[in-house]
Amino acid sequence: MAVKPEGTPCWADAMFPDLEAAKSFYGELLGWTFGEASEEYGNYTQAYSGGKNVAALSPQMPGWEGPPAWSLYFASTDVDATAARIRDNGGELMMEPMAVGEFGKMLMAKDASGAAFGVWQAGTHEGFEKEEEPGAFCWAELTTRDAEKADAFFPAVFGYGVKVMEDEAVDFKIYNLGDDTVLGRMKMTDDWPAEVPPYVNVYFAVDNCDDAIAIVTKHGGQVHFGPHDSPFGRFAAVSDPQGAAFSVIDLRATQGDMPKIT
Template identity: 85%
Template sequence: MAVKPEGAPCWADAMFPDLEAAKAFYGELLGWTFGESSEEYGNYTQAYSGDKNVAALSPQMPGWEGPPAWSVYLASPDADATAAKIRDNGGELMMEPMSVGEFGRMLLAKDPSGVVFGVWQPGTHKGFEKEGEAGAFCWAEVTTRDVEKADDFFPAVFGYGVRTMQDEAVDFKLYDLDDDTVLGRMKITKDWPAEVPPYVNVYFAVDSCDDAIATVTKHGGQVHFGPHDSPFGRFAAVSDPQGATFSVIDLKSTKGDMPKIT
């Protein structure tokens, strides 16, 4: 399995007050199965789509006060060097670089606009074994009100090229590594609820967006936006029954012309 280039999303996980309830929910929604929980690492539990690892769930750490949220990890060949660049560009380290056994080295950080993200330096754990297919991660968007700070910070730390999607309805940028687009950046506008914090919106691919929404609502989750048809797929922004926000998208159901990107 090839190591991801620096700055590319390589892993996603989330902490929950009720781990077993989260496993049941995501197992039904995305077809995930789960490995054995690792007591040594706080009952961190790998999720699988087929036989490929696609994410992880864990109980909330003692003293953790934030609500459940999905975290995206950006690849780095040297987490300590990335930590220095984060500090130098006005970011905040929420968790200093730390080794996770032989699996790799990680940190958690916040950009100057308030977006929390992770960094992963792979050891034996290289990251996603499956992407862009039903049941797996397929996309992520830095979602924030202070887009100028985000657009300065992330390219400075990870070397992204930045392009603009020409769409009057949204303020949207693309973050590129060479010829590959690896992240989006969405502006939170005044039309969004005031309580929505800056975050990274994780997209999981599904066979049917509408069926996914039905599963979310059946279990007490919420639909915040959509379903919406687009040239990229039919998608919706939702939250699970414990409050973690993410998006689901049917990549096969595309509609409309691709927007111009400059």
């Protein structure tokens, strides 16, 4: 598998107070199976879909005070150089570049608008082995109140081109690497509760959006938006029983015309 181009979403993980409960939930929702927990790396546990790497779960670190959240990582060929660009463009390093054995090198940061994300320089672990299929990552949106800062930061750090999705209902842009669209940017409105911070919303593909919602609610998770039909698929924004937010989408259940991109 080839290492992904710089700035491409390449991995997702999340920390949970109850790791076994998280494994049970995502196992039922997304059909994931799990590898052995790595004690050397804080019981970091790989998740698989059809035998392919798709994400990881781990227990919360001692002293961690934040709620559970999914973290999206962007590929880098030189994580130290990426760290410098993050600082130079108004971002904040939450975790300095660090080696993770032979697997690779990482950092955690916030963009200039305050949304957290990770950067991954691949070693033996090259990231997602499966995407855009049920049970795997398929899309992500930077959701922020300060769209102008985000629109300046990400192109400066990762070299993205920026285009506008024409829609009177939302302020939405897409970030491209060449001809490939890699990330969306949604401006938060007053519909978002004031206490919700900027974040990167990770989408996982499912076989059926409504069935996925039923599993979420059965386990005590919440539905925040949807299900909603769109040209991209039928989707919903949810949170799991421990509070980690994400979205599910049936990519095959498309309705309506694709929006104009300029």
